[in-house]
Amino acid sequence: MPYVHYSSLFEAFWSHVAHTNTNECWAWTGNISHGYGRIQYDGKMYRAHQLSYILHHGEYMAGMCVCHRCDNPPCVNPGHLFLGTVKDNVQDALKKGRLKVPKARARGENHGHARLTTTDVLYIREMALTVELRDLAQHLGVSKGAIQHIVYGDTWVHVHGGTPLFPGRGAHGEAHCKAKLTSDKVIAIRTAHAEGASIHALSRQYGVSCPSIKRIIRRTGWKHIA
Numbered sequence: 001m002p003y004v005h006y007s008s009l010f011e012a013f014w015s016h017v018a019h020t021n022t023n024e025c026w027a028w029t030g031n032i033s034h035g036y037g038r039i040q041y042d043g044k045m046y047r048a049h050q051l052s053y054i055l056h057h058g059e060y061m062a063g064m065c066v067c068h069r070c071d072n073p074p075c076v077n078p079g080h081l082f083l084g085t086v087k088d089n090v091q092d093a094l095k096k097g098r099l100k101v102p103k104a105r106a107r108g109e110n111h112g113h114a115r116l117t118t119t120d121v122l123y124i125r126e127m128a129l130t131v132e133l134r135d136l137a138q139h140l141g142v143s144k145g146a147i148q149h150i151v152y153g154d155t156w157v158h159v160h161g162g163t164p165l166f167p168g169r170g171a172h173g174e175a176h177c178k179a180k181l182t183s184d185k186v187i188a189i190r191t192a193h194a195e196g197a198s199i200h201a202l203s204r205q206y207g208v209s210c211p212s213i214k215r216i217i218r219r220t221g222w223k224h225i226a
Contacts (some may be wrong), residue, residue: 006041008069009041009042009051009055010055012039012041012052013048013052013055013061013076015205015223016028016029016030016039016048017029017076022077022079023079024077024133025070025072025074025077025080026031026052026075026076026077027042027074027075027076027089028048028049028075029075032074035074036048036049036073036074037049037074037076039051047066048074049068049073049075049076049081050066051067051076052076052077052078052081053083054080055078055082056078060083062127063085063086063123063127064083064085065084065085065086065088065089065123065126066081066082066083067081067082067083067084067085067088067089067092068080071096085120086120086123086126089122089126090118090119090122091150093122099109100140107158109188116140116142116146116150116156118156118159119141119158120123121150121156122159123142124136124140124147124150124151125150125151126140128147128151131216133147133148133151134147149208154167180206180207180208181216181222182210183204183222183225185206186216186222187203187226188218189206189213189216190216190217193217199213199214199217
């Protein structure tokens with residue numbers, strides 16, 4: 001598809017909206033991620049429903065969430081959108097059955113060492129596109145790494161709700177968002193080591209650490225590859 005240059009953010013937004021009438025949902029026809037529309041303009045990524053609210057109602061205070069009255073994530077009709085706190089958003093999701101948090105074992109905020117709550121996690125997922133991760137970390141009193149794990153979907157996976165940007169948990173091997181190797185390379189590493197190649201040589205050849213090579217050889221890593 002050829003690159004399209006838009007003269008303004010307003011024009012870029014309206015080029016991806018299927019507008020019917022004032023009362024019905026306005027479908028987002030552009031990129032969809034985890035049910036919500038997304039658009040990039042001038043190097044910045046926006047969520048479509050948040051952008052719709054800003055274009056029609058103006059900027060809103062940091063920490064607030066743009067929620068859907070219609071419970072239809074791709075909808076960008078400003079009449080269907082309202083501002084709420086993270087707590088409001090969580091309660092709305094619970095009421096509509098979109099948020100389920102198992103309590104069978106101590107995970108998340110039920111864990112004795114937890115510093116975040118389910119509400120915090122949903123807040124992080126909601127704000128990650130528009131707020132720097134280091135600022136979220138400072139605001140919530142945790143490390144940037146902890147925020148990244150939540151955003152990547154590596155931790156707090158039992159919390160259903162919000163939209164992790166790069167879901168990684170459950171994605172094995174090369175399907176994982178941070179994978180440096182492929183299944184073919186893993187097989188080649190194991191074969192080469194069995195034929196006498198050293199761990200250090202394999203590490204240099206494939207550009208990964210020696211501990212990573214060891215895990216592959218010992219099958220504590222990439223265990224899904226026979």
